[in-house]
Each structure stands twice: as C-alpha cells, then as structure tokens.
Amino acid sequence: MLNMFNRLSKKCLAALLLLSAAASAYSAPKTVLVLGDSLSAEYGLARGTGWVALAEQKLKQNNIDAVVVNASVSGETTSGGRSRLPALLAKYKPDLVVIELGANDGLRGLPVAAAQTNLRAMSDAAAKADAKVMLIGMRMPPNYGRDYADKFFAMYGTLSKEIKAPLVPFMLDGVAEKPQLFQPDRLHPLAEAHPIILANIWPTLQKTIKAK
Template identity: 85%
Template sequence: MLNVLNNLSRKLSAQALAALLLASAAASAYSAPKTVLVLGDSLSAEYGLARGAGWVALAEQKIKDQKLDATVVNASVSGETTSGGRSRLPALLQKYKPALVVIELGANDGLRGLPVAAAETNLREMANAAAKADARVMLIGMRMPPNYGRDYADKFYAMYGTLSKEIKAPLVPFMLDGIADQPQMFQPDRLHPLATAHPTILANIWPVLQKSIKAK
C-alpha cells in the first residue's frame, strides 16, 4: 500500500511539474505589445481632419496590417511647442511606459521665431527623460519657411540632424517632403495638410518608424 501511495505521489508531482513548466513556457511566449508614444503638434493631432485620417492613425493601421508587436498612443496636441512637450512628457512616460517615443515637435517654435537653441535643449531633455524611462526615441524633423531669414531656417533644420546624432536617435528629416511645395495639398490656412496628403506623410515616416519598432 505504501509503495502505491509513493508511486501515486511521484506521478502527481511529475504532472504538477509538467503543468508548471507548460504555464511558464506559455507566459514566456506571450509578451505585451510595445507601446509607441507619439508626442507631436497639430501635424500629428489630426487638426482639421476627420478622425482616423491623420498619419498616426494610418501608421497604427499599418502596424496592425503587418502584425507588428506594437500599439500606438497619440498624445499630440495642436499648438504644442517643444517646451509644452517637455512639460507633459514625464506624466506620459509614467502612464503609458512606452518602448518608443516619437517626437514630432518644433514647428510651432519655428513659426513663433523662438530661439533654435531653446528648442534643441527641450528636445534633448525629452530624449533624456525617455532614456531614463527605458524608452527609445525617434525624431521627426521640420523645415521652416524663410519668414525669419534663411539663416534661421537653415539653423532650425540642421538642429534635428545634429541632435539625432548626439542622442543616437533615428530621424525623419522632413515629414512634409513631397507636399510642402504643393499648395493644393494643404488646408486653407496653408499650414496643415489635407487628409489626402497624410498617406504621403506616412510614406516619409514609415521606413524609420518600422525599423524603430522592430529594434530591440
């Protein structure tokens, strides 16, 4: 009788161990999707567009179509500056715990003629905050019209390239490439692209975004 009980005990222990190992393997095989946090201004916030027509929503759909392991949180706000983004980012990092932060900011700084050095400092501090939260950063750059002089516009554009090298972040040099000189692609304010322009915007952004999502 004792031998039977011992054998039964060993059998149950083996079954329990097998179940535990299977559960552990299943847990290891499953991982929550990465969160991609987009921190931008009206160009990413669907200003003047129907919901779902902007490049961020189009990117989210493409991520689903390609079955990439990521979800998107669009925290963009119309009118946002680099200073505003810097102020909001810590709470967003704490709330969403993103693996990747896409920063599309600076256009409003430029349109207001704010110092390029100040925008660069704000972007750098956002990158530092993301790094401390174990999140990678991707930058989206912008060109300014020469309203404030060619020197300002050139320094503003070059700032993104310089900073991306410094912080080792992938960069989309100019999200409006291919449409900036096409007035028919913009809303009446001549600042915000129409919905028909956003697939082109996504085409400019997607190669860098896709690679950033896939990066370990």
C-alpha cells in the same frame, strides 16, 4: 524515489511557468506614443484621416502588433511636450516615443538652442523609462531667414546623432512645395497629404518598432 519525482515535477512546473511568462511578454503588443503638434493631432481633419491613424492601420496590415497612442496637441511646443511627457510615460509605458515637435518653436522664432535642449530632455526621460525615441524633423519657411532656417533644420540631425535616435529629416517632404495639398491657412496639410506624410515616416517607424 517519490521525493525525487516531486522535485522533478516542481522543476518542470517552474520551467513551464517561465516559458509561459516569456511567451506572454513576447506576444504583448508594443505601445507607440506619438508626441506631436497639430501636424499629428489631425487639426482641421476628420478623425482617423491623419498620418498617426494611418500608421496604426499600416502596422496592423503588416502584422506588427502595436498600439498607437496619439498624445499630440495643436499648438504644442517642445517646452509643452517636455512638461507633459513624464505623465504620459508613467501612464502608457511606451516601447517607442515618436517626437514630432519643434514647428511651433520655429514659427514663434524661439531660440533653436532652447528647442534642442527640450528635445534632449524628452529623449533622456524616455530612455529612463526604457522607451526608444524616434525623431521627426521639420523645416522653416524661407521667410524666417536663411540662418535661422538652416540652424533649425540642422538641430534635428545633430540631436539624432547625439542621442543615437532614428530620424525622419522632414515629414512634409513632397507636400510642402504643393500649395494645393494645404488647408486655407497654408500651414496644415489636407487629408490627401497625409498618406504622403506617412510614406515619409513609415520606413523609419517600421524599422524602429521592429528593433525594439
């Protein structure tokens, strides 16, 4: 009888430990890694006023337990992001990687196919690290030529379908057409524009992080 009691006790203890581990895993905050360029790196802005910081605040307001790591660098290209991502994945072990890259490739007139290859490689690296990917798209100004601008914009939609990643088609929707919302360089939005940018990104971000 005593042996039976001991066996039952051990089984109960094991079950409790499993439940405790499961609860801890469930309650652990999710990590969101934002890999972007100056549009996400708060270029020319006071710290904490860019859309990434605003997104972290909104996650908390909506009781979504998540830590946001902003690994964005001004001037970053898809090639640079591809080079930096493996170390970031190893360090932060994110649940979600938000990729906001490509604008600097476009502004430099780099081949669209090369940018797409880099974005695909970043998606593959994230998938191997068990992280979901979310893409944020960009448009080129009309002075870059209709053909290049169309191919550049279409790249995000094509890749989104290929890798089955949620996409925000154009982060500057509602901002790009308003010069008063930009810094003197006419490239970087003012702080007043970032709530609009977040409004474009938030529905997809919220849905994606909840699904992970």
